[in-house]
Amino acid sequence: MKKTDRLVNLLISDIENKTVLEVACGTADFSLSAARFAKSVTCIDLDDSRLNSQIEQANIRFQIMDAAKMDFPDSSFDTVVLYNSFFHIQPVWSEIERECRRVVRGDGTIYIVGSWKLDTNLMKDIFGDAAGRRGDFLTVRLTK
Template sequence: MKDTTEIIRKRYDRAAKYYDRIEDMMEKRWMSKWRKELFNHVKGHDVLEIGVGTGKNMPYYPKDINITAIDFSPKMLEKAITRANKLGLNITLKLMDAQQLDFPDNSFDTVITACVFCSVPDPIKGLKEIKRVLRKDGELIMLEHVRSNIEPLGTFMDIINPLVVRIYGANINRNTIDNIKKAGFQIIYEDNLSLDIVKLIKAKPIK
């Protein structure tokens, strides 16, 4: 698993300089409105964003919360730091792996992710780490793409997944809802945003 993590880290390091340009059309057409919806659900004062990437969520950060954001790619994090400075944001940015969060238990009111758990090598381990750092009444809010239950779309995603992983390092057929439950969460909200693939998910830790 360590080797897989390092391979994916290097892939994102290489992609960092052109990552935003590649996703620009998708960002303008769909992702921006979905990001706004994600942050409509954020509550509490202490918020952790996992997989901040180049900082695409930053324009939507509420101004009255304390945000810590992490990424495991140094090059992506550099882009995020630059964006935070341009936006004048007072946030904490850290180089960190979602599978090994360097925070004490019960540190955050909300943890958010946006298109992150497709590329975490051990998603259940990462989700268990999120559960550990969430407070008892905290919430996990995820904007993620998952395997569609609509057929034959789901089967097609299974077939092409190895190629997508090889090229992009992201899995397109993960059963993220099941993984959230396996990690010890209760799903409290699920919104199907597109073709049963893109979902906005809210979950509470079972503690």
């Protein structure tokens, strides 16, 4: 099973029939996996250079957008996911965190997920005990 499919299985209660935003999506492999279950998936990145060409699925919308300054209205998504991108966005995490909290619904969830040491080591430093193992992944779950 694809790694991102395994992650979606772990997070399924926050993915199935939900409106999902993947931040700093890169290839958007997580979005592709999530789109099989989600009501809709939106994914954003600063550029589309690594985007998987399979993204042209009906319920996935990709936009070039700075996660530190999102164009979405408040409370737009049920679930926000950052997958294997924490190391890259960490210098502007406080701005991105503020934006993630703004665009997620009041009862929604924000997940920071890492499977690479680059990300997981930093996640442990920043989030301490709030970072927990789920299968192959280190995850941090934030609520609004």
